[in-house]
Amino acid sequence: MDLQLQARTQQFTAELVRAMPQLSVAQAVSAALQMADALDLHRYEDFGALVGLVKTLQLRPAFEWELFGYEPVDGAVPVRLEVPHEPGRDHRIHFEDHYLSFHMRRVHPPGVHLFDYQDTVGGWRKRLGYVTRPSLDYAEFAEAAANRRLPLRRVEMLGNLWKIGAVATWEREREGETSWCHVQHHPLPGESPHPQMTEQDAWYRLRIHPEVGRDVIVEIARCLAEIHLGYVEKLWEAPEDSRAQRGPESEAAAYLALERLWVPQRSRHTDWYRRxxxxxxxxxxFRWDAVYEAAQQVEDLLRGDTAPVTAYTGGL
Incomplete structure (x- = not known):
């Protein structure tokens, strides 16, 4: 694969991940790789054209198309995606076929119409998880230092930070940095965080500079990505080897996760974004595979789809 096509494929994959929150990140990556050749990405000369392509794609499960009176056209190739495992369910691998809209035709009127695709995707994007408990701990967080109030939905998202032992605070001491995070307290093996954590007993401190303004959630997501990528010690898993792409990889993971969470992307373009x-x-x-995995973990945490972690026991 030539370098230009490789870059286009990476862009297409990342933008499809952002555009399809109804799929897991792993499913969206798989879908992009299955569709890339058929869509002839060479034809799209710049990033804007590629984003325009992604916006036209409607991918639905085969059973949904069938339910509303559609069938695949001759020669249509399904996008076959692995179904995520659910806790307590059979762990055998199962696949489900999906089709793009231009590979389908209506064969009989079902009496009802397909749900609007963008409305469906928007519903998935705005969803908060069943493990989320509304928390007003961060209700005055932005207003106190940046004279702006966070939307309640984002306040609830920040209410999930404690599940990895993290607390976000405003900091003014380090000029020139928008945010930084570090381990503040090493928990005992087998210990779990609790919802009432403060900056005194938190495992992690996410220090955000007030000048970030509306990018506060972006900075918090980037800090979370640094943890999940292993650039800051991950206290609930075995240590990882150090890497050299802390800024670009964490920025990329946040960029992916936040669009899936219906949070605006960073207002100022970073060097990674320009490249x-x-x-x-x-x-x-640079590890795209690790970025995709971290993006899913950041999304799951902020959306509220995760339970509290347990401190690493070192194999005990």
Whole structure:
């Protein structure tokens, strides 16, 4: 694969992940790779054209098409996606076929019409998880230091930070940095965080500079990505080898996760974003696979789809 096509494929995959929150990140990556050749990405000369393509794609499960009176056209190739495992269910691998809208035709009127695709996707994007408990701990968080109030939905999202032992605070001491995070307290093996954690007993401190303004959630997501990528010690898993792409990888993971969470992207473009949208090759040690995994973990935490972690026991 030539470098230009490789960059286009990476862009297409990332933008499809952002555009399809009804799929898991892993499913969206798989879908993008299955569709890339058929869509002839060479034809799209710049990032804007590629984003325009992604916005036209409607991918639905085969059973949904059938339910509303559609069938695949001759020669249509399904996008076959692995069904995520559910706790307590059979762990055998199952696949489900999906089809793009231009591979379908209506064969009989079902009496009802397909649900609007964008409305459906928007519903998934705005969903908060069943493990989320509304918390007003961060209700005055932004207003106190940046003279702006966070929407209640984002306040609830921040109410999930405690599940990995994290607390976000405003900091003014380090000029020139928008945010930084670090381990503040090492828990005992087998210990779990609790909802009433404060900056005194938190495992992690996410320190956000007030000048970030409306980008506060972006900075928090980037800090979370640094933890999930292993750049800050992950206290509930075995230590990982150090890497050299902390800024670009964490920025990329936050960029993916926040669109899926219906949170605006960063208001100021970073060096990573400029390189990405220009189609420039990433550094040789940039790990897209790790970025996708971290994006899912950041999304799951902020959306409220995770339970509290348990501190790493070291194999005990």
């Amino acid at each position: 990405y949208t220009a189609g420039e090759p990433m550094a040789a040690d």
